[in-house]
Amino acid sequence: xxxxxxxxxxxxxxxxxxxxxxxxxxxxxxxxxxxxxxxxxxxxxxxxxxxxxxxxxxxxxxxxxxxxxxxxxxxxxxxxxxxxxxxxxxxxxxxxxxxxxxxxxxxxxxxxxxxxxxxxxxxxxxxxxxxxxxxxxxxxxxxxxxxxxxxxxxxxxxxxxxxxxxxxxxxxxxxxxxxxxxxxxxxxxxxxxxxxxxxxxxxxxxxxxxxxxxxxxxxxxxxxxxxxxxxxxxxxxxxxxxxxxxxxxxxxxxxxxxxxxxxxxxxxxxxxxxxxxxxxxxxxxxxxxxxxxxxxxxx
Numbered sequence: 001x002x003x004x005x006x007x008x009x010x011x012x013x014x015x016x017x018x019x020x021x022x023x024x025x026x027x028x029x030x031x032x033x034x035x036x037x038x039x040x041x042x043x044x045x046x047x048x049x050x051x052x053x054x055x056x057x058x059x060x061x062x063x064x065x066x067x068x069x070x071x072x073x074x075x076x077x078x079x080x081x082x083x084x085x086x087x088x089x090x091x092x093x094x095x096x097x098x099x100x101x102x103x104x105x106x107x108x109x110x111x112x113x114x115x116x117x118x119x120x121x122x123x124x125x126x127x128x129x130x131x132x133x134x135x136x137x138x139x140x141x142x143x144x145x146x147x148x149x150x151x152x153x154x155x156x157x158x159x160x161x162x163x164x165x166x167x168x169x170x171x172x173x174x175x176x177x178x179x180x181x182x183x184x185x186x187x188x189x190x191x192x193x194x195x196x197x198x199x200x201x202x203x204x205x206x207x208x209x210x211x212x213x214x215x216x217x218x219x220x221x222x223x224x225x226x227x228x229x230x231x232x233x234x235x236x237x238x239x240x241x242x243x244x245x246x247x248x249x250x251x252x253x254x255x256x257x258x259x260x261x262x263x264x265x266x267x268x269x270x271x272x273x274x275x276x277x278x279x280x281x282x283x284x285x286x287x288x289x290x291x292x293x294x295x296x297x298x299x
Contacts, residue, residue: 003295004058004065008080008090011055015085018048055089060247062281063096068288070097076296095173096248104183111184114175117146121168128157128164135160180248192242193271199235200270206231243278250280
């Protein structure tokens with residue numbers, strides 16, 4: 001079985017090759033301003049974006065192994081996270097390493113607290129839109145206590161807004177760590193399935209309009225085609241989001257793959273199709289550790 005670090009090394013080599021190619025093309029383009037070179041640069045950037053997206057997807061599919069690396073080989077994992085070519089992609093999902101299951105009530109109470117804090121941040125941001133000049137942190141944090149410890153003294157408005165953005169980012173990640181837990185994950189699943197089902201209906205209507213528009217002229221067909229593509233793209237986006245949500249909790253996903261019709265009846269068909277299409281990779285810890293030792297001994 002291929003180890004996840006084998007994939008990461010191949011991905012890093014591939015991205016390095018593509019980015020070096022892009023640098024050479026950029027130098028050539030600066031010298032001769034050729035349209036074909038510009039087109040090739042665009043295609044290379046698309047290939048880089050596609051490969052980066054693939055790395056994210058592979059990380060989620062191999063989340064068990066990613067967490068095992070963090071547990072047993074944190075220094076090695078840090079090497080990959082510091083890598084010039086794949087480091088940023090991996091680091092964006094590093095927050096999943098902080099996942100810890102909580103009892104249902106504790107998770108719900110903490111989520112309610114996070115929502116209240118984020119509401120404070122939104123209100124603080126709206127208040128600052130009307131504010132001119134510096135901000136007295138003591139008075140400001142008395143109104144918005146969630147910012148205590150993040151601003152102090154007399155600070156510029158821009159610095160307060162930056163602090164709000166940073167705190168909100170931390171709270172958002174913690175919120176998602178709660179929402180992917182077994183006790184709360186059905187909340188975002190139901191939300192995204194509602195969007196997917198609504199877009200499925202729109203997609204069918206748009207497809208019917210596209211069929212009817214054929215033969216009615218280029219403009220009518222183009223408008224109908226764009227509408228169909230727009231709706232389809234939106235549906236595919238939320239299906240990818242839902243897939244990533246399931247992959248963020250692979251144990252829960254495996255349990256759902258053994259069940260059927262666990263959500264509302266009108267949603268079960270589409271949801272079951274998505275669930276059954278996702279297969280996260282599983283590792284046996286002892287076997288994996290032996291493979292890792294052998295792999296590292298060969299280096």
